[in-house]
Amino acid sequence: MQPSVLIVEDDAALAELLEWNFSSEGFSVRQTGDGEQALILAREELPDVIILDWMIDNISGIEVCRQLRRLPECQSVPILMLTSRGEEEDRIRGLKTGADDYVTKPFSPRELMARVEALLRRSRPSLGGAALTFSGLELDTTTHQVKRDGKPIHLGPTEFRLLRHFLERPKRVHSRDQLLDAVWGMDKSVDLRTVDVHIRRLRVAINVGDKPDLIRTVRSAGYALDTAGSDLAAS
Amino acid sequence: MQPSVLIVEDDAALAELLEWNFSSEGFSVRQTGDGEQALILAREELPDVIILDWMIDNISGIEVCRQLRRLPECQSVPILMLTSRGEEEDRIRGLKTGADDYVTKPFSPRELMARVEALLRRSRPSLGGAALTFSGLELDTTTHQVKRDGKPIHLGPTEFRLLRHFLERPKRVHSRDQLLDAVWGMDKSVDLRTVDVHIRRLRVAINVGDKPDLIRTVRSAGYALDTAGSDLAAS
DNA sequence: CACTGTGATGACACCAGTGTGACGAGTAAC
DNA sequence: GTTACTCGTCACACTGGTGTCATCACAGTG
Numbered sequence: 001m002q003p004s005v006l007i008v009e010d011d012a013a014l015a016e017l018l019e020w021n022f023s024s025e026g027f028s029v030r031q032t033g034d035g036e037q038a039l040i041l042a043r044e045e046l047p048d049v050i051i052l053d054w055m056i057d058n059i060s061g062i063e064v065c066r067q068l069r070r071l072p073e074c075q076s077v078p079i080l081m082l083t084s085r086g087e088e089e090d091r092i093r094g095l096k097t098g099a100d101d102y103v104t105k106p107f108s109p110r111e112l113m114a115r116v117e118a119l120l121r122r123s124r125p126s127l128g129g130a131a132l133t134f135s136g137l138e139l140d141t142t143t144h145q146v147k148r149d150g151k152p153i154h155l156g157p158t159e160f161r162l163l164r165h166f167l168e169r170p171k172r173v174h175s176r177d178q179l180l181d182a183v184w185g186m187d188k189s190v191d192l193r194t195v196d197v198h199i200r201r202l203r204v205a206i207n208v209g210d211k212p213d214l215i216r217t218v219r220s221a222g223y224a225l226d227t228a229g230s231d232l233a234a235s
Numbered sequence: 236m237q238p239s240v241l242i243v244e245d246d247a248a249l250a251e252l253l254e255w256n257f258s259s260e261g262f263s264v265r266q267t268g269d270g271e272q273a274l275i276l277a278r279e280e281l282p283d284v285i286i287l288d289w290m291i292d293n294i295s296g297i298e299v300c301r302q303l304r305r306l307p308e309c310q311s312v313p314i315l316m317l318t319s320r321g322e323e324e325d326r327i328r329g330l331k332t333g334a335d336d337y338v339t340k341p342f343s344p345r346e347l348m349a350r351v352e353a354l355l356r357r358s359r360p361s362l363g364g365a366a367l368t369f370s371g372l373e374l375d376t377t378t379h380q381v382k383r384d385g386k387p388i389h390l391g392p393t394e395f396r397l398l399r400h401f402l403e404r405p406k407r408v409h410s411r412d413q414l415l416d417a418v419w420g421m422d423k424s425v426d427l428r429t430v431d432v433h434i435r436r437l438r439v440a441i442n443v444g445d446k447p448d449l450i451r452t453v454r455s456a457g458y459a460l461d462t463a464g465s466d467l468a469a470s
Numbered sequence: 471c472a473c474t475g476t477g478a479t480g481a482c483a484c485c486a487g488t489g490t491g492a493c494g495a496g497t498a499a500c
Numbered sequence: 501g502t503t504a505c506t507c508g509t510c511a512c513a514c515t516g517g518t519g520t521c522a523t524c525a526c527a528g529t530g
């Protein structure tokens with residue numbers, strides 16, 4: 001999923017620079033130079049990270065920070081404060097108020113992006129690679145949650161491991177033997193046909209409604225996770 | 236609970252300064268100047284935060300950082316890198332390697348402490364003094380009070396620690412082993428099933444009336460604090 | 471066309487994993 | 501001492517996940 005950033009900065013030139021940087025990193029960007037507006041925007045749609053200038057119109061950045069932290073839904077959103085005030089006292093005040101990081105101007109855009117990345121790695125492990133996705137399918141290994149197009153799906157333990165194995169190697173064909181080794185464990189003595197049954201259970205769980213089948217059957221070879229599914233119209 | 240810090244610094248004078256600062260803030264401190272040793276210490280008992288100098292004996296700090304991040308149990312421990320190398324490239328390299336913050340020498344001890352506090356606020360919210368909340372649940376670590384939708388709830392000591400551990404990492408699935416380590420202490424020899432019983436006690440305490448169950452059972456994996464609860468009607 | 475092998479489907483019995491209630495031991499307050 | 505409270509363990513009940521089988525559907529082959 002595309003990460004989103006809210007930039008609160010009233011210096012137009014700097015705002016544009018930031019916007020350009022985040023955009024080219026694939027962020028969806030919203031920007032304002034106004035403190036009040038920032039609070040509204042943040043509440044309206046929760047960003048993944050907030051870049052907050054110390055000196056902005058209407059309210060001071062630190063006050064915005066405090067207000068944001070009061071909102072229960074915003075407490076988990078990382079805030080990076082941006083300022084030309086290099087005083088130690090200010091930095092400490094910013095951090096104590098609830099900011100997660102504090103960068104002084106002038107700053108290196110690349111370092112800023114690296115710091116934002118570090119923040120995101122913490123708050124959204126899914127962006128750090130803990131969540132596996134494929135064509136509308138999401139599997140979060142830390143929360144053990146599976147979704148198809150945003151809708152939660154319930155899976156049994158074996159189907160969960162099976163799907164995870166597929167998501168770790170998408171599009172690739174796995175023989176029944178390989179699947180037994182990887183999902184059941186090589187010490188298990190289970191019939192090969194058992195794989196078929198679990199593939200089916202996984203299919204009915206995943207393909208709710210009229211969603212296209214994401215599991216492709218490769219005759220006399222095995223199965224693969226693929227957008228084509230069991231579609232045969234490719235001829 | 237007393238927060239713990241692992242200081243990896245080979246400059247004796249600086250190490251002592253850091254140690255003094257953390258001690259006076261109530262941290263339990265372990266310190267080493269050796270990279271290999273650092274890895275051993277970290278694994279032996281997981282610290283709440285790691286202060287890591289770039290230039291240390293045996294291995295470079297950045298290599299230690301990379302190794303730490305490879306250990307699954309250390310992935311959630313925040314790392315603050317400390318260095319005299321002010322080069323932008325170095326800072327970015329440090330952050331990309333998995334460090335959460337990067338402070339250049341000379342630094343202000345007070346700012347360092349503020350940054351550590353900010354990191355802890357994220358990874359161990361209860362240490363930051365903040366009240367933990369999740370979907371109508373409140374837990375105040377200072378007053379040891381727990382409320383559901385404003386109504387006070389009485390918990391035993393173990394249930395309290397259990398709930399706190401859940402609130403520190405909401406939505407995430409915790410295995411019984413992990414819960415025993417974190418809530419009971421790894422030295423304890425307690426039956427795994429004991430966790431079940433305490434989960435149940437926590438459930439009946441939390442879900443007063445017809446409130447939805449906030450604890451999700453993940454079969455053959457563990458438990459998680461989640462809004463879905465044990466609801467299976469999500470067909 | 472019929473034949474054959476492979477995969478899909480539905481049913482079913484089994485049992486691992488979990489929920490539940492009760493009990494005895496330990497502990498602190500009084 | 502008593503009382504109140506919490507904790508760890510056990511036995512039992514039960515849900516639902518799991519493996520197997522019989523049968524059907526279908527593609528490939530000659």
